[in-house]
Amino acid sequence: MNTTGVLMPLPVLIPLVAAAFTLIAGRRPRLQRLIALAALSGVLVVCVALLYLTDRDGTQALHVGGWGPTDAGLGPLGITLVADRLSALMLVVSAIVLLAVVFYAIGQGIRDGDERQPVSIFLPTYLVLSAGVCTAFLAGDLFNLYVGFEVLLSASFVLLTIGASKERVRAGISYVMVSMVSSLIFLIGLALIYATTGTLNMAELSLRLQEVTTGTRSAIFAVLLVAFGIKAAVFPLSAWLPDSYPTAPAPVTAVFAGLLTKVGVYAIIRAHSLLFPAGRLDDVLLVAALLTMLVGILGAIAQSDIKRLLSFTLISHIGYMVFGIALSSRLGMSGAIYYVAHHIIVQTTLFLVVGLIERQAGASTLRRLGGLAAASPLLAFVFMVPALNLGGIPPFSGFIGKVALLEAGTANGSVLAWLLVAGSVVTSLLTLYVVARVWTKAFWRARVDAPEGALADSAPSVLLDDYSDDVAFDDRGDVGRMPVGMLVPTMALIAVGLVLTVAAGPIIGYTDRAADEVLDRGQYITAVLGSHR
Template sequence: MTLSPDLVQTLTPLPVLIPMLAAAVTLVGGRRPRFQRAVTIAALAAGLTVSVVLLYLADRDGISSLQVGGWESPIGITLVVDRLSAIMLVVSYVVLLAVMGFAVGQGIHDGNERQPVSIFLPTYLALAAGISNAFLAGDLFNLFVGFEVLLAASFVLLTLGGSADRVRAGVSYVMVSMVSSLIFLIGIALAYGATGTLNMAQMALRLDDVPNGTRMAIYGVLLVAFGIKAAVFPLSTWLPDSYPTAPAPVTAVFAGLLTKVGVYAIIRAHTLLFPQGELDDVLLVCGLLTMIIGILGAIAQSDIKRLLSFTLVSHIGYMVFGIALSTQQGLSGAIYYVAHHIIVQTTLFLVVGLIERQAGSSSLRRLGGLAAASPVLAIVFLVPALNLGGIPPFSGFIGKIALLQAGAAHPSVLSWVLVAGGTITSLLTLYVVARVWTKAFWRARADAPEGDLADISPSALIDESEADIAYVDREDVGKMPALMLVPTFALVAVGIALTVFAGQIIAVTDRAATDLQDRSIYIDAVLGPNYSEQPAGNSGPPAESTEQATATGGDR
């Protein structure tokens, strides 16, 4: 069945509108937690359904674009759906829905005192809207708006509960994010000053006429802004101190999604606006350092949340590696690895929440015997942990092999250095997750250096600073509600599906990478195939009347 272009345009803004409207509804129903939860789950499920349809249409028909408010491109706000943005939307909504299921289970078990639903749910929906807006944005300023919605929502979620550690981490996070936003604004101003437009398709054409030095300066500023958001070394030091203090659902969705929005922005800028590859070597070096330094930081940690935060930073390096190769194979591998890492990293942070439930702590110095105490928990940790470590045949192994093959096929010596660095990082990642397994799951609890402290209330300690930041009240220890287990198992199943259907998924990422390398497909879909470019300083309408491409750009 062929869907009409009008239906395609109707669906395009829905991933943003549905969660935003649902956030307003949940605010109105703030005194009815059950109603709020039902609206939130329904909105996220609807967003996932729409995203799946958009991915199907983008893969079948090619790129589509929508001019919001009926303004002709490139004047108005443009929303663009291509294979890359549709893949990101689908994976994001899978994670958002699963984490919300986990959070609802936690909230039902704990009561609203621990997790103020009237605040959490609308903010979570606003976060979903900001993520979707960033993926669909067809102009730099709308991308900036998406980032700012993320910043506002994430600050509220990060400080939920108001503990000193969370507020301290939240302030640090906001300060770093504000610096990143300021740098992004400077980059937008420079790009607009050089090209006279904010529409990325039109900017891509006009940047070709900008002097090389100016173009590289604009690209460098944008890379710094996006690199902070993606936690690329040396701009990643903020992340391990910010994420571990948040509640388990918040940490999971942050770790899975927020840095990938920055990675997405790097991909879009690298392939559409600056495809010349002048800074590829810089990106390769940053990718290598991100891998190695991130995983060395993970080895030094004794708290599982901080350990996973460092592995998160480390594996961003793989994505940067694939992007910097500037080849179809490298981009395809990077896109597949982004999808894999979103699912696996989110799953592992949810598992840490379950570990806290079972044992009262996430510190390796206090854990032991979990495999015997809870075989279910052992399984739900082991599968994504092996996946993260890149053990065959899991998707982590498939993604890394794709990236390493792309690096080996690249003619530069630096790419071979990245191949070696990626291999070492993969082995060290396996060592890190094996260390967690042996200490938290395999050894006896009595052999843990502080095994007797995991169940003790902080008030019983002389120095409250000794209390673990991931502490769970004693009456909750040993209890894992089914409503928290089911979403975690669902994400484990999605991770396995990435392996089972790897061939079909990589076929889609191959087509997405091919589209990205031929930027004329994107430009024609947004501006129209007959668009006549004006000089860079002229922001008025084109000299020739053209048909705007508001439906599909088509495959070539």
């Protein structure tokens, strides 16, 4: 077994083992935190090593237990893990976000605040979520991808409803129902695929689906797109997201917004490029991408709460990624991959900044905020940089990613592609308007000019109780001070976003190679099936 094969299971195994130890250490919070930080740091190191090795050696596959393809013509019978440039990049970006968010959560003061808030289960559940995310990115068969989805969704149910407030339970019920529908549709898709081809291994499927009639292939692809579209929050399957994410604590909302929808986008990339490469539903995806952009950003304009506003911008920018995928070109796929990495970092950073705003001012609604730039210039800075990045202001990575997608759209030249180019520009301008609106109302104007500013000033502790959740502050009277443990990971993610800008040339070069690898199915098939193809 080569080095890549040794490392490949570790992003899944390390968090799961650490979750067991943190659960045992439930009454020793300092030990819990140490285990969680060490485990996620180890995952990051392993993922960086996988990134280097896959870029050097190409796609690598591991047949767990040695149950690989046989000379008798049978494909892999067990679990297959596959690491290529795309999955390695997703693992690295995810590991960065997971580590930063758990550091932030610890800095915010997660502890057993009272008997109603069992936050000692936060870290074990968070680690299980991390394992689920990594499983999904490494899965070489559709059933293991389904398992990865279910692991991360099961953990997300706990994180979303932790503390059991009315708002959380209401949002959790909605989230559970939508997720169950998505999972059921995915299972139906798996049943259809297995009944049609006799396998769920993606490398084998890419060969056997060529022998299936066009209508059957399109029908199966449509079923999978619905399942993955719900998970990725693609319009019209995105209505659940703005009502689910904003109710959670800032660390939970940040990791949900940054990562969970991108797992759905990753699944769409795999299905579109590896299993159904003919592009028969590309026009449908282009229309969905345009509507996702426009409906999402128009929803953001109508919001007064920053968390809900950012949830709608999250939906909107999923459209950019689907746009790049649906172009079925090297330029489009490379732009989509770069934009996924950019958006994971920037969206996570902005939700962490919202947590800082709540800590500084006691609220996240624009009706109660004002004067934050004067009260805390540092907070103004940590908001402005990722906000401008999200809006696509040059030279930030958001601008670079959008330019790459616009170039791919113009190179395509179809009417739909040009409509997407126009829609992308309009969405970018409206995104800039949305973040500028947050800046002028929350940071620039005086707090006394806010409609409910006087209420916020007179009762900060009440506001904290209204908006605070299961995450207990070490000192609830300490409103106005932002702990170093919250600032450091936020600044670290801002720095990562700037690295995506400064090192855009090498990173775009990497995403170009990743796009070539994704679109050239032969590399994936050879890595998994070898000489038995």
